[in-house]
Amino acid sequence: MKILVSDSLSEEGLSILKESGFDVVVKTGLSEDELVKEIKGVDALVIRSGTQVTARVIEAADKLKIIGRAGVGVDNVDVEAATKKGIIVSNTPDGNTLSAAEHTFAMLMSMARNIPQACASLRADKWERNKFMGVELNKKVFGVVGLGRIGAEVAKRAQAFGMTILGYDPFVSEERAKSMGIQLTTVEDICRRADFITVHTPLTKETTNLINKNMFDVMKKNARIINCARGGIINEEDLADAVESGKIAGAAIDVFIKEPPTGSRLLKSDKIIVTPHLGASTVEAQINVAIDIAHEIINVLNGEGAKSAVNIPSVRPEVMAVISPYLKLAETTGKIAGTLIGTGYNKIELSYQGEIAGKDTRTITLAALKGVLQTAVGAGVNYVNAPGLAKSRGIDVSEKKSESSDEYSSVFTLTLFGSNKSTSVSGTVVGNDIKIIQIDKNRIDVFPSAYMIFADHINKPNVIGPCCQVLGQNNINISGMQVGHVKIGEPTIMVISVDSSVPEDVLKKLTAIDGVLSAKIVGI
Numbered sequence: 001m002k003i004l005v006s007d008s009l010s011e012e013g014l015s016i017l018k019e020s021g022f023d024v025v026v027k028t029g030l031s032e033d034e035l036v037k038e039i040k041g042v043d044a045l046v047i048r049s050g051t052q053v054t055a056r057v058i059e060a061a062d063k064l065k066i067i068g069r070a071g072v073g074v075d076n077v078d079v080e081a082a083t084k085k086g087i088i089v090s091n092t093p094d095g096n097t098l099s100a101a102e103h104t105f106a107m108l109m110s111m112a113r114n115i116p117q118a119c120a121s122l123r124a125d126k127w128e129r130n131k132f133m134g135v136e137l138n139k140k141v142f143g144v145v146g147l148g149r150i151g152a153e154v155a156k157r158a159q160a161f162g163m164t165i166l167g168y169d170p171f172v173s174e175e176r177a178k179s180m181g182i183q184l185t186t187v188e189d190i191c192r193r194a195d196f197i198t199v200h201t202p203l204t205k206e207t208t209n210l211i212n213k214n215m216f217d218v219m220k221k222n223a224r225i226i227n228c229a230r231g232g233i234i235n236e237e238d239l240a241d242a243v244e245s246g247k248i249a250g251a252a253i254d255v256f257i258k259e260p261p262t263g264s265r266l267l268k269s270d271k272i273i274v275t276p277h278l279g280a281s282t283v284e285a286q287i288n289v290a291i292d293i294a295h296e297i298i299n300v301l302n303g304e305g306a307k308s309a310v311n312i313p314s315v316r317p318e319v320m321a322v323i324s325p326y327l328k329l330a331e332t333t334g335k336i337a338g339t340l341i342g343t344g345y346n347k348i349e350l351s352y353q354g355e356i357a358g359k360d361t362r363t364i365t366l367a368a369l370k371g372v373l374q375t376a377v378g379a380g381v382n383y384v385n386a387p388g389l390a391k392s393r394g395i396d397v398s399e400k401k402s403e404s405s406d407e408y409s410s411v412f413t414l415t416l417f418g419s420n421k422s423t424s425v426s427g428t429v430v431g432n433d434i435k436i437i438q439i440d441k442n443r444i445d446v447f448p449s450a451y452m453i454f455a456d457h458i459n460k461p462n463v464i465g466p467c468c469q470v471l472g473q474n475n476i477n478i479s480g481m482q483v484g485h486v487k488i489g490e491p492t493i494m495v496i497s498v499d500s501s502v503p504e505d506v507l508k509k510l511t512a513i514d515g516v517l518s519a520k521i522v523g524i
């Protein structure tokens, strides 16, 4: 398999990739057109912020399974297009947190004490001590917008400098903010009250232009603002206007809408200090993110789960150990139900009963959707694109949970509903094995095998024998058989485990047997 690394990556990560035995190609500085060509035949793409993975690139990808971002922000990846195509997008959420927080702090202090400007002045043989009068951080109000990993580390450091912290993050509770010593408020209130403001959100629709003219209009004259998150969170033109007109005192900017920001007004003001996207550029952070992404890529290419995907739920290893057999169960029940009902269903209902109801079932739900949809769409369905495929087909997905279960400690039931039909398959986990325990009203007891024939039939003499005969005549070995328990003359289901797939003409011969109503093959 082939891995393309299209931005610079630490040797520590590269060597892990190379040692894995995959074919590793490093090509940096590719244009979109060049990447569109290069992406053909690539199984994994490793990037930083320099590569734009556009919808065109994703469309051109024919084998791509994972886009690995050695860093945090994935705003340079069309995640929606990747998700639709079933491509995992993973990042390395922790590796550069401290470096980005430290760089923010370096920018804060450099700006407060005019260090870059004073350095340039002295180098130009000037001695301008009065020109570079600074301000202290002590007792100042610091507004932190975005209280995730980096925002929290920045706030912690600012507290040590005697600053009062105001924070805004719609996903952080009052309680959590309080435990961090941060007073939660609105962005506007931060802009009104803060002496220093810093943003640490991802760039999203909601955060684009979060700090704009209206916000600059309410800021103090001595306010100073930092962006070490993403270009575009602070509107660049409004910022340039605010600084140039003296509405605010200064800015420190590490990231730009267009990088490099050739010709940007932000590079022209003496009151704005700038760095070329250096937040994560430390030896330590680059080693961390390169190693993290290398392991993620290798795991995914080896068919193991993604640990830090941004487009599928991430599950902690200890939780994965518990739910792992349920993934197999959910996918298998999905395949069986999808095969039995065929087409014409518009609702998938998943029922978790017993202990499993108390676990993180998000990935189990994805496995179930994958199983059902594979029977309709084919092998291209995976955890990443299954929810989108269900939605685009108008299939409603619902879940029921109940922590009580009568017979088994946990039971998983998948039901497909059409306008005038439904099919329901239940199963459980025994040790690490999965067992199908019910199909519609028929109680059975089947440990799934690689191939299973599901035959609806009437419970009467001379049905099972002829079925075995047809299979034997066609050289298909039977490894097990189960029949639903009903009264003679009533319809039920027969599950025949076989060692190989069963061709369509053999299924037709089975269906032709008197008493057999249908015969379908499910491959697990």
Ligand SMILES: NC(=O)C1=CN([C@@H]2O[C@H](COP(=O)(O)OP(=O)(O)OC[C@H]3O[C@@H](n4cnc5c(N)ncnc54)[C@H](O)[C@@H]3O)[C@@H](O)[C@H]2O)C=CC1
Pocket: 071, 072, 073, 074, 093, 096, 097, 100, 145, 146, 147, 148, 149, 150, 151, 168, 169, 170, 171, 172, 200, 201, 202, 203, 206, 207, 228, 229, 230, 254, 255, 277, 278, 279, 280, 281
């Ligand atoms: N300059 C650089 O080299 C680096 C920049 N970054 C940037 O910093 C960003 C933050 O990184 P982390 O703290 O690691 O991510 P994180 O995911 O831990 O934190 C982001 C926080 O933003 C919050 N948030 C989301 N939408 C928001 C909104 N509308 N308003 C306010 N808060 C909102 C989230 O709730 C979360 O708490 C990244 O997305 C990346 O763009 C990250 C690393 C290095």
Ligand SMILES: O=C(O)C(=O)COP(=O)(O)O
Pocket: 048, 049, 050, 070, 071, 072, 073, 074, 096, 277, 279, 280, 281
């Ligand atoms: O991790 C992030 O989000 C960053 O912005 C770091 O970018 P980089 O990997 O240095 O191009």
